[in-house]
Structure formats: C-alpha cells, structure tokens
Amino acid sequence: MADQPAAPPMILPGGFLQSWSGTDAVMQQPALDHHMVVLHEIGPKRIQRDGAGGRRVVEAQRESITTVEAGSVYHWQTDGPIGFTHLYVDPQYFAKLVGEAYDRDPGSVSFAETIGRPDPEAAALFGRLIALRGNRDEALAAHSHFDALLARLAATSTWDGEFCQYRRLSLAPHVVRRVRAYIRDHIDQPITLEQLAAVAGYIRYHFVRAFKDATGMPPYAYVVQERIGLARELLRHKSTAIADVARQTGFTTHAHFSTRFRQVVGLSPAEYRQRVLMSDAA
Numbered sequence: 001m002a003d004q005p006a007a008p009p010m011i012l013p014g015g016f017l018q019s020w021s022g023t024d025a026v027m028q029q030p031a032l033d034h035h036m037v038v039l040h041e042i043g044p045k046r047i048q049r050d051g052a053g054g055r056r057v058v059e060a061q062r063e064s065i066t067t068v069e070a071g072s073v074y075h076w077q078t079d080g081p082i083g084f085t086h087l088y089v090d091p092q093y094f095a096k097l098v099g100e101a102y103d104r105d106p107g108s109v110s111f112a113e114t115i116g117r118p119d120p121e122a123a124a125l126f127g128r129l130i131a132l133r134g135n136r137d138e139a140l141a142a143h144s145h146f147d148a149l150l151a152r153l154a155a156t157s158t159w160d161g162e163f164c165q166y167r168r169l170s171l172a173p174h175v176v177r178r179v180r181a182y183i184r185d186h187i188d189q190p191i192t193l194e195q196l197a198a199v200a201g202y203i204r205y206h207f208v209r210a211f212k213d214a215t216g217m218p219p220y221a222y223v224v225q226e227r228i229g230l231a232r233e234l235l236r237h238k239s240t241a242i243a244d245v246a247r248q249t250g251f252t253t254h255a256h257f258s259t260r261f262r263q264v265v266g267l268s269p270a271e272y273r274q275r276v277l278m279s280d281a282a
Contacts, residue, residue: 008133008134010129010130010132010133010134010142012129012142012143012146013093013143013146014089014090014093014094014097014146014150015034015087015088015089015090015093015146016087016088017085017086017087017088017129017130017133018085018086018088019084019085019086019130020084020085020086021083023082025077025078025079025082026075026076026077026078027075027076027077027078028075028076029068029072029073029074029075029076030073031070031071031072031073032068032070032071032072032088033070033071033091034070034088034089034090034091035067035068035069035070035088035089035090035091035094035111036067036068036070036086036087036088036089037065037066037067037068037086037087037089037126037149037153038065038066038067038068038084038085038086038087039063039065039084039085039087039123039126039127039130040060040061040062040063040064040065040066040083040084040116041062041063041083041084041085042062042081042082042083043060043061043062043063043064043080043081044059044060044061044062044080045059045060045078045079045080045081045082045116046058046059046060046078046079046080047059047060047066047076047077047078047079047115047116048076048077048078048079049074049075049076049115050074050075050076050077051072051073051074051075052072052073052074056115058115058116059116060115060116061116061118063118063120063123063127064116064117064118064119064123065114065116065117065118065119065122065123065126065153066114066115066116066117067111067112067113067114067117067153068113069110069111069112069113070091070111072113085126085130087126087129087149089111089150091111092106094109094111094150094154095107095109097147097150097151097204097205098150098151098154100203100204100205100206101151101154101205101206102154102155109154112153119152119156121152122149122152122153122156125145125148125149125152126149128141128142128145129142129145129146129149132145135256136252137250137251137252137253137256137257137260138220139190139192140191140192140193140219140220140223141220141221143192143193143220144193144208144218144219144220147193147204147205147208148208151205169202169206169209169210169213170210170213170214171200171202171210171211171213171214175200175201176211176214176215178199178200179196179199179200179211179219180222180226182195182196182199183196183222183223183226184226187226187227187230187248187249187250188247188248188249188250189250190250191223191250193207193208193219196211196219207219223250224260224264225264227249227250227251227260228249228260228261228264228265230248230249231245231246231249231257231261231269232265232272234248234249235269235272235273235276236273236276236277236280238273238277242254242257242258242269242270242273245257245269246258257269
C-alpha cells in the first residue's frame with residue numbers, strides 16, 4: 001500500500017511537518033535531503049532498522065521519538081500499530097539554530113540518530129506543532145515550538161562531547177519597552193520572531209528565552225495577550241463590527257478570533273460586548 005498523507009503539510013521556517021496513514025509495515029527509506037524527526041503517535045511497537053551500522057531492534061512506546069540524519073538510507077520494519085507524524089528539518093537551519101543556542105560552530109553540528117527514544121518534553125512540543133497545523137494566526141507560536149523542539153533534540157542527543165547549557169541572558173527594561181512598543185504598533189499585522197528579535201538586538205533563540213525571563217511569558221503568548229487586550233477595548237464601541245475588531249487586532253479569521261477570545265476572557269466577543277454595554281448603561 002502506498003503511503004498517504006493524512007493531512008496537508010505544515011510549512012515551517014526551516015522545514016515542514018507531515019502526518020501519514022495507511023503505510024506499510026515494511027518501508028525502504030531513500031536518502032533524504034532533510035533531517036527527519038518521527039513522533040510515534042501510537043504504540044507500543046517493535047521497530048527493526050537495517051542499514052549502516054547493521055541491524056537495530058527497539059521496543060518503542062507511544063509518543064517516543066525517532067531521528068534520522070539527512071542522507072541516511074535504511075530499511076524499516078514495524079510490528080505493531082502504525083501511526084506517526086514526520087518533521088522534516090533543513091540541515092542548515094538546524095545547524096544555525098543549534099550553533100546560536102549553544103555557542104558552537106554551525107559547521108560542527110551534526111544530527112544524532114535515535115530510534116523510539118522516550119522524551120515526554122520533545123513529544124509535548126511535537127504535539128503542540130501538530131495541534132497548530134493549518135492555523136495561520138498561530139504561526140508565531142508554531143515557530144517558537146519548532147525551535148524549542150530542535151534545541152531539545154540537540155541538548156538531549158549524544159554527540160562527541162556535551163552541549164553547553166544555553167547562556168542565560170536578560171533584556172534591559174528599555175529593550176522590553178521597545179519590543180512592546182513594536183508589538184503595539186504592528187498589532188494588526190502578522191508578527192514574526194525574527195522581527196521581534198531584531199528589535200531587541202538578539203538572535204532569535206536567545207531572544208525568546210530572554211523575553212520570557214523578563215516578562216514571565218514567551219513572545220507569542222504576550223502578542224496574544226496584547227491582541228485580546230486591544231479587542232476588549234474595541235468591543236466597548238458598539239459601532240465597530242466584531243469582524244472588524246478581529247482584523248484590527250491581527251486575526252485572519254473571525255472564527256479564530258472568537259475561539260482565542262473565549263479561551264482568554266471566558267466569553268465570546270459578542271457575549272463580552274453585551275455584558276460591557278449593559279454594565280456601562282447601568
């Protein structure tokens with residue numbers, strides 16, 4: 001049976017994510033031009049891999065992780081339930097991110113291979129990526145989870161030598177104010193990690209950690225907070241249509257705006273407006 005994508009791919013800054021269904025238990029994997037990270041979404045299962053280095057057999061549990069370096073060629077056989085999502089990672093993107101995060105020469109960064117390794121943190125980050133697939137309004141969060149997953153894989157895999165812990169950096173108050181001002185000034189537009197990091201004068205990976213240390217929340221959560229805060233102000237004006245409020249606060253669809261608003265406020269935008277107008281009239 002031919003492999004069939006279970007859903008459209010999710011395109012990320014340095015790769016893409018693809019779920020699969022209806023795959024054969026036996027697979028000949030050709031050389032890839034991307035690194036591959038596999039989340040085994042169901043299990044347990046017995047995985048046999050034949051190729052360079054001989055045969056390896058692993059009993060893999062549900063939500064374990066397999067990693068394959070670009071260029072590797074393997075023959076795989078799976079005994080047990082089959083269901084997985086692949087994350088394909090541009091090798092240059094991975095090397096640059098890991099080099100920046102751990103102060104290494106990107107040219108020295110390789111991609112360690114594993115089979116069915118338990119890693120709840122990596123699986124949770126992978127799951128968040130899957131949950132955000134197809135949601136354009138959550139691109140900032142998806143980008144953050146993608147980078148965090150790659151850094152996690154680098155920090156917990158085995159190379160010659162250990163990765164150093166990331167440098168703990170802090171944002172000066174005036175830099176935090178500058179980033180917040182940029183977010184407010186561009187709240188009706190898509191905002192990327194690259195833009196925010198450039199405003200702060202940091203590389204992207206260190207900016208995310210430093211911003212969270214300074215504000216108590218990651219950049220994507222802060223942006224959502226600002227969007228919802230502005231939406232609450234706009235909803236006080238009855239003349240502004242809810243669809244216009246969504247556009248003015250940077251949401252691409254009314255439906256996603258309503259979902260996010262309810263998650264944060266506990267009411268739909270229409271319910272919130274009604275409650276506020278009734279309170280103001282009292």
